[in-house]
Structures are given as structure tokens and as C-alpha cells.
Amino acid sequence: HQRALAKALEEAKVANAAKTDFLARMSHDIRTPMNAIIGITALALDETDNPKATEENLTKINSASHFLLGLINDILDMTKIEDGSVELNRELYAYDDFIGNLRTMFEPLCQKADLTLHIRKSENLPAVMTDKVRLNQIFFNILSNAVKYTKEGSIKFVIESVISGNKDILTFKVIDTGIGIKKADNARLFEKFERLDQEQTDIQGTGLGLAITKKLLDLMGGKISFESVYQRGTTFTIVIEQQIVDKSKVDFKTYKAKKMTVDEYFDGSKYKILLVDDNLLNLKVAEKMLKKYNLNVTSVKSGLECLNYTKNKRYDLIFLDHMMPDKDGVEALKELRTIF
Ligand code: ADP
Numbered sequence: 264h265q266r267a268l269a270k271a272l273e274e275a276k277v278a279n280a281a282k283t284d285f286l287a288r289m290s291h292d293i294r295t296p297m298n299a300i301i302g303i304t305a306l307a308l309d310e311t312d313n314p315k316a317t318e319e320n321l322t323k324i325n326s327a328s329h330f331l332l333g334l335i336n337d338i339l340d341m342t343k344i345e346d347g348s349v350e351l352n353r354e355l356y357a358y359d360d361f362i363g364n365l366r367t368m369f370e371p372l373c374q375k376a377d378l379t380l381h382i383r384k385s386e387n388l389p390a391v392m393t394d395k396v397r398l399n400q401i402f403f404n405i406l407s408n409a410v411k412y413t414k415e416g417s418i419k420f421v422i423e424s425v426i427s428g429n430k431d432i433l434t435f436k437v438i439d440t441g442i443g444i445k446k447a448d449n450a451r452l453f454e455k456f457e458r459l460d461q462e463q464t465d466i467q468g469t470g471l472g473l474a475i476t477k478k479l480l481d482l483m484g485g486k487i488s489f490e491s492v493y494q495r496g497t498t499f500t501i502v503i504e505q506q507i508v509d510k511s512k513v514d515f516k517t518y519k520a521k522k523m524t525v526d527e528y529f530d531g532s533k534y535k536i537l538l539v540d541d542n543l544l545n546l547k548v549a550e551k552m553l554k555k556y557n558l559n560v561t562s563v564k565s566g567l568e569c570l571n572y573t574k575n576k577r578y579d580l581i582f583l584d585h586m587m588p589d590k591d592g593v594e595a596l597k598e599l600r601t602i603f
Contacts (some may be wrong), residue, residue, distance in 0.1 A: 276497065288456060291337065292469060298329040300324055319485040330467055337471040341455060344478045351394040351482060355508055358388035360393075360420070365420070367404055370409050379417040385424045389431050399480050402435070402470040405499050409439040411466050416440030416496070435501045444491040452489070455475040531558035535577070538562040539569040539592070540584040549582065566590030570598055 300557045308319035317554050343349050373380040419438040423443060424431050444452065444459060451457040454475035485503035536558050540546050546562045553560045561578075563569055567589040569581065581599075585592040 266468050292334060293331065296334070299327040300331070303327070307587050314442050334469050334471075337469055337475060341471055341478075342477055344475065344482070348472075349479075349482065351397060352394050353392045356395050356398065357390040358384070361398065361402075362422070364399060365406060369406050369410065369418075372407075373418060376410055376413075377414055377415065378410065381417060381419045382422075383419065384422040387504050388422065388425070388433075389507045390432075390532070391431055392508050393503075393505055394483070397483070401476050401479055401501070402437075404476045405437045405501070408472060409437050409441065409466065409497075409499075412464070412497070413441030415438045430505050433503050433505060433509045435503075436498055438496065438498045440496040443493040443497055444489070445493050449491075495564055519523040529556060531556040534579040535559045536561070537569065537572060537578040537581045539563060539564075539566065539582065539587070539595070541587040542584070545584070564589075566592060566595030569595050573599060573602070 277483055286592055297361065303320050303323050307324070310316040310320065340349075362384065366380075366382060370379055401433040406418070412566075416478075417440055419436070421434075421436040421438070425434075426432075436581045442460070442464065448459040451459065453473050453476075454470075456470040458468055458470040477487055480501065480503070483503060485501060487499065487501050489499045531553075536553055538546055538549050538553075538560060540562075541551070541564050543564075546564075550560050552563055561572065563572055565587050566583075569583065570590070573581070583592040583596060590598075
């Protein structure tokens with residue numbers, strides 16, 4: 264009994280130390296981009312009459328804000344995974360959509376970084392049941408790293424499928440010609456907050472991406488491994504076994520990835536949008552973003568106002584915030600559903 268008590272006490276101490284360490288780390292990691300945002304905003308306010316400087320300042324603020332949001336999302340994700348509250352969805356996913364999504368995201372990034380992106384896949388990949396968001400997240404992490412840690416050369420993404428019964432064994436390889444990983448660092452790669460070889464690079468990151476990727480793959484019953492030659496390049500290999508649903512194979516020959524360019528913005532002048540949020544800054548930002556597409560945007564500040572507006576006018580799309588005074592989003596949606 265005594266021994267069990269001592270053990271429990273020891274475990275509690277370790278958990279508490281880990282939490283303290285986590286908080287110390289977080290306050291540092293959050294403060295860094297936050298200080299950049301505050302500092303550069305102050306600079307920008309001093310330089311409003313210089314358009315070139317303003318543009319540079321805003322670009323920096325934008326980048327620090329995205330980094331901060333990414334960090335917060337990663338922390339929330341990590342916390343959710345660690346306390347076991349992540350549940351995987353099972354949805355039908357065709358691999359042409361999967362590859363299309365990644366291509367749309369990474370082709371411009373590779374172009375910008377002057378890297379060649381090659382995507383090679385088995386001729387006929389089946390549609391499977393999987394968690395789309397998590398699968399995208401895994402490959403987003405691995406491909407982002409490949410882009411981040413490769414100065415020149417190429418990134419290859421290879422997908423192979425071997426079918427055995429009603430299972431599909433998918434092997435994904437992401438091969439880069441980047442900075443590589445030292446043998447001595449291999450064991451730390453999937454640990455959270457570990458960033459390797461930092462004296463060599465000034466690349467932004469949190470050290471959470473691969474830890475999250477590994478945990479998600481554990482949940483999915485997948486495996487991740489890597490091989491690397493320092494200063495030559497790295498290959499990440501992910502193997503996932505999935506249930507095939509749609510036996511009729513997806514024909515990739517007919518598949519063409521869609522590229523979004525600025526000229527292809529669609530003209531939304533036919534559509535009416537209702538924005539519902541009690542946060543005025545959020546409304547301003549959303550209005551600006553949507554008006555770029557000529558959409559007709561109306562903004563209101565509560566669920567109650569949303570119900571009043573929808574009484575007399577039809578909207579093509581309603582963006583509804585959750586927490587608001589005067590009827591929150593969930594209540595408003597319930598009532599909307601009884602009307603339409
Ligand atoms: P982050 O990129 O945010 O630092 P990750 O958890 O995604 O965090 O990666 C952890 C570390 O592993 C990185 O900081 C980097 O040192 C190393 N790493 C990851 N991917 C690669 C790669 N493709 N090539 C070289 N090093 C990599």
C-alpha cells in the first residue's frame with residue numbers, strides 16, 4: 264500500500280514537472296511571434312506615410328500571425344491527442360481528391376522556393392474509408408517540412424498501393440534533396456518541441472509537427488519511418504492499411520489538378536451572404552475578404568438579428584458564429600432549420 268502511494272506521488276510529480284516545463288516553453292514560444300507582431304505594428308504606425316515600408320511591415324505581421332495561429336492549433340491538437348479525446352472520422356475518400364488538395368497547396372509553395380515537385384502514384388488507387396482532415400494534416404506536415412528543409416533540388420511524392428483482400432496497403436514516400444538529419448539526432452525527431460540542428464538553420468518551426476504526425480499515425484494504425492543522409496536529403500515513408508470501399512478503381516489518367524490563379528477568382532455578384540458575429544473586427548475582416556469576390560455581404564451582430572434578416576430575404580450562404588449574446592449560433596441555427 265505504502266509503495267503504491269509512493270509510486271502515485273512520484274507519477275504526479277513527474278506529470279506536474281512536465282506541465283510546468285510545457286507552460287514555460289509555451290509562454291516563450293507564444294511570446295516570440297507576439298512580440299514581433301506588437302513591435303512591428305508600432306513601427307508600422309510610425310511609418311504610415313511610407314507605402315513601401317508599410318507593405319513590408321504588414322507582410323511581417325501577417326507571417327508572424329500565421330505562425331502564431333499554427334502554433335496555437337498545434338498545441339491544442341497535441342493536448343487533445345495526449346488526453347485521448349481525438350476521435351477519427353470514417354469518410355469516403357478518393358485518392359484523386361487527396362492528391363489534388365496537396366498539389367493545389369504545394370505546387371505554388373515549391374514554385375516560390377524554386378523546387379521541383381514530382382508526384383508519382385500507382386495507376387489505380389482505390390477509394391477508401393479514412394479521416395480526411397487527419398490524413399491531409401499528416402501529409403501537410405511532412406511535405407511542409409520537405410519544402411522548409413530543402414534549399415535546392417526537388418521534392419518527390421510517391422504513392423503506391425498494394426491490394427490484399429479488401430485491404431489496401433498504401434505506401435507514401437516523401438523524398439527531398441534537403442539539409443538531411445544527423446544520425447545523432449535520429450532519436451529526437453518525433454519528440455515534441457525537438458528541433459534539430461538549429462545552429463545551421465534559421466527556419467521557423469515549433470517542433471510539434473512530427474510529434475503530432477506520429478501520434479495521428481499511431482491512432483490510424485499507420486507507421487512512419489525515415490532515412491536520411493546529412494546534407495544530402497531525407498526520405499520519409501508512411502505505411503497505412505485501409506479498408507477499401509469502392510472497388511471500382513479511380514481512374515487517375517483522366518484526373519487533372521486544378522491550379523488556382525488570381526485571374527480565376529470567381530465573380531460572386533449574383534450571391535447574397537449574411538455574416539453573423541458579435542465581434543466587429545471579425546466582421547470587418549470577413550467583409551473585406553468576401554467583397555474581393557464581388558459578393559453581396561450583409562453583416563449582423565447576433566442570432567436574433569440573423570433571424571430577423573432571414574425573415575424577409577433569402578441568403579445563399581450564412582456564416583454563423585457560435586457564441587453571441589442575444590441568441591447564440593446554435594440556437595439561431597435550430598430556429599432557422601424550422602423555417603427553411
Ligand atoms: P518544425 O518543423 O516545426 O521544427 P517538426 O516536428 O515538423 O517541427 O520537425 C522536427 C525537426 O525535424 C525540425 O525542426 C527539423 O530539424 C527536422 N526535420 C523535419 N523534417 C525534415 C526534413 N525533411 N529534412 C531535414 N530535417 C527535418
